[in-house]
Amino acid sequence: MKFAIIEFPGSNCDHDAYHAAKHVLGQQAAFVWHKDTGLAGADAVVLPGGFSYGDYLRTGAIARFSPVMETVRQFAAEGGPVIGICNGFQVLLEAGLLEGALLRNRRLKFLCQHVHVRVEQTDTPFTGGAQVGQVLSLPIAHGEGSYHTTAETLASLEANRQVIFRYCSQDGAMQDAANPNGSLAAVAGICNPERNVVGLMPHPERACESALGSEDGRVVLESVVAAVAA
Amino acid sequence: MKTRVFVSLKASVFDPQGRTIVEALQSMGYGSVSDVRQGKYFEVDVDTGSADEARALVSEVADKLLANPVIESYRVEVDE
Numbered sequence: 484m485k486f487a488i489i490e491f492p493g494s495n496c497d498h499d500a501y502h503a504a505k506h507v508l509g510q511q512a513a514f515v516w517h518k519d520t521g522l523a524g525a526d527a528v529v530l531p532g533g534f535s536y537g538d539y540l541r542t543g544a545i546a547r548f549s550p551v552m553e554t555v556r557q558f559a560a561e562g563g564p565v566i567g568i569c570n571g572f573q574v575l576l577e578a579g580l581l582e583g584a585l586l587r588n589r590r591l592k593f594l595c596q597h598v599h600v601r602v603e604q605t606d607t608p609f610t611g612g613a614q615v616g617q618v619l620s621l622p623i624a625h626g627e628g629s630y631h632t633t634a635e636t637l638a639s640l641e642a643n644r645q646v647i648f649r650y651c652s653q654d655g656a657m658q659d660a661a662n663p664n665g666s667l668a669a670v671a672g673i674c675n676p677e678r679n680v681v682g683l684m685p686h687p688e689r690a691c692e693s694a695l696g697s698e699d700g701r702v703v704l705e706s707v708v709a710a711v712a713a
Numbered sequence: 714m715k716t717r718v719f720v721s722l723k724a725s726v727f728d729p730q731g732r733t734i735v736e737a738l739q740s741m742g743y744g745s746v747s748d749v750r751q752g753k754y755f756e757v758d759v760d761t762g763s764a765d766e767a768r769a770l771v772s773e774v775a776d777k778l779l780a781n782p783v784i785e786s787y788r789v790e791v792d793e
Binding site (some may be wrong): 541544576577583584586587588589590591631632633649665 | 727729733778779782783784
């Protein structure tokens, strides 16, 4: 299968995603510049991490107007798998492809560390190969990752099982100390109602090789490879 | 026409920067400062002679870009 990795000015995890897709998983991968309007025939789209447009105004607020986002929107509407990682998650929220917003971390610090996240739902193209309750060790690197939404939207996300990843302790317990940024309901990642668009703050693509400290992120990318092949 | 847009986090949204500023002020001895909310301020010039037109346009761009309605609210001022 082929991954399209969108590059905005200021993306800086595009090569991590490319490396994981191409060299670790042995799949095809192509960079797509944000001014392009095609997706290079890709089967899945990755909006990578970084600081698109310097995080001017709000994270992801300018990138959502890039020409490629209309193509991504259409690809998603047709059921194509789309994943936004970190800044990519912020872009998906600003674009309205996912619901909610990300605020400054509760203690205002840029957090660069490994965290544990629990897989809450496996009926998405990015978690199909995981088990419900599986705990993944993944790195985070963000200053604005505190998930926020209205009480009504949170209730609807929960009712529709759209919370896909939650921050947790090493043994999978929900506790405030394991919630690095103060996210509402410890939300680390969500999906859209159709379940084909997923966004998360942690970086699975940076946790695909033991030399990097964790291979737990592979299941996210391997899941979409399996989903596309199915 | 000169307009000003003030964007701030909704009251229901925790503002850690504002909280930090309050704590700094209180530690400086300004005990009567009970709350601070930090926001953004935009000066937007619009090529029109109509205040109503300017207000409508600036409100539209505030809705679409300057503020994120999930977490922020805004107020527009127009020079009459």
